[in-house]
Amino acid sequence: MNLESLKLFVQLAELGSMTKVAFAQDCIQSVISRRVTALERECGAKLFYRTGRGVALTDFAETMLPRIKALLAEAEQISKEMKAGAGIPIGEVRIGLLPSLSTPTIQTLFRRTHERFPGVLLHIFEGSNGQIDEWLNSGRVDIGILFRYGGSVANQEQVLGVVDTYLVGRAGDRLTSKPTIEFDKLSDVPLVLPGAPNGLRLTLEQFSKRAHINLRIVMEADSLPLQKEFAASGCAYAVLGGHAISREVNAGILQASRIIDAKLGRTVVLATTTQRPLSHAGREVGKELRLILDDLFANKTFK
Structure with missing residues (x-):
């Protein structure tokens, strides 16, 4: 054949x-x-x-x-x-990642690969954790950057770091005026959260049951910009990673308090598809991704 x-x-x-x-x-x-x-x-x-x-x-x-x-x-x-010869990477590399991890990562990755490997074409897919897992399992993407919850990481996945979780409100908000906030203070607070199934949503619901507090979800939104927009308007609070809101917090648009008393930290991992071995281009792009994310964690861009 x-x-x-x-x-x-x-x-x-x-x-x-x-x-x-x-x-x-x-x-x-x-x-x-x-x-x-x-x-x-x-x-x-x-x-x-x-x-x-x-x-x-x-x-x-x-x-x-x-x-x-x-x-x-x-x-x-x-x-x-x-055909390329001399071990020069060439071809398409498909990457799946969460929208919150995309902005601080992909532009730097493009600049580096464009300079070092001009024969490599990056194809970027944004999606939820579940979608990225599905794309990896089907071979639609070669590399995935995603979250793992509760310290559960597969053997073939490479741990890149851990991001903290924040309660996010509008600038000048009283509830998020301090650097940290106890988890039980989220009881009956109006929240905008991703719809189920979602890893963060599931973790929040599990901790709320253990702490005997009520999560008051007033709206579900899978869109990160929409969650931030509602938080900035004061209509509801969002629960997001520090890396996803750093620009808005620095610009005075949002205000955030790190949630303590609950293990809500999310582990960022790099995973590869099991459907086929990574190409030479895929391996080189994976190395660049690890270096970029290592720098972001070291500089506390991801926190």
């Missing part, structure tokens, strides 16, 4: 029409039909159903599609690295 046949399979799965594939490959539809028939014969299984609008994947083909995409991506990367 050659790579061209597998590329045809993926292209047809994405376009859903032999006519469209034939047009894209500048050939007649009967040629595509014969190639698909030959591929199905070689696989020993039916891959496509013919429909009134084109073709659709069979259940078997649906299960094989992610693996074939990963195989083709790896083959393309190997080809690029062989």
Whole structure:
């Protein structure tokens, strides 16, 4: 089974029409039909159903599609690295990270990789912890930067540091006027929090039950800018990491108190996909990410 046949399979799965594939490959539809028939014969299984609008994947083909995409991506990367020669990294590196970790990280990463590895293309995905875990497991991203709660870190994950958690309000707010605040002071305070499932939300709910306090959630918002906007307006308080609010606090837009008496610190980890080995470019980008985050923690940008 050659790579061209597998590329045809993926292209047809994405376009859903032999006519469209034939047009894209500048050939007649009967040629595509014969190639698909030959591929199905070689696989020993039916891959496509013919429909009134084109073709659709069979259940078997649906299960094989992610693996074939990963195989083709790896083959393309190997080809690029062989052509590059002299061990120079080249190709696409896909990174998934939380929005709160993106701003202080990605611009520096781009500058460094652009200067050192001009043949590397960064593809950035922002998402929640759960989404990033899913992307890593499916191979959609090569590297993930995300939070772990309660000190639970997998063996293959690299710990980069721990960020503290703050109660965030508007500038001049009385409740957040001191550097620290006890966790039980959050009882009945109007809060804007991410919707479940969310690691921080789950941790807050667990600690509130243990402390016998009521978490008064007045709004759910998965958007970090929206959480900060509501906190700045005085409508509700947000619960965020110090790194996510440092600019607004320094500018006098937000005010924050570090929450104590509860283990709400979040461990920042670097994880890699288990679907395939990291390419040379992926390994180099991973090294740069670790150095950047080490500097941010050392300079207390992340706290």
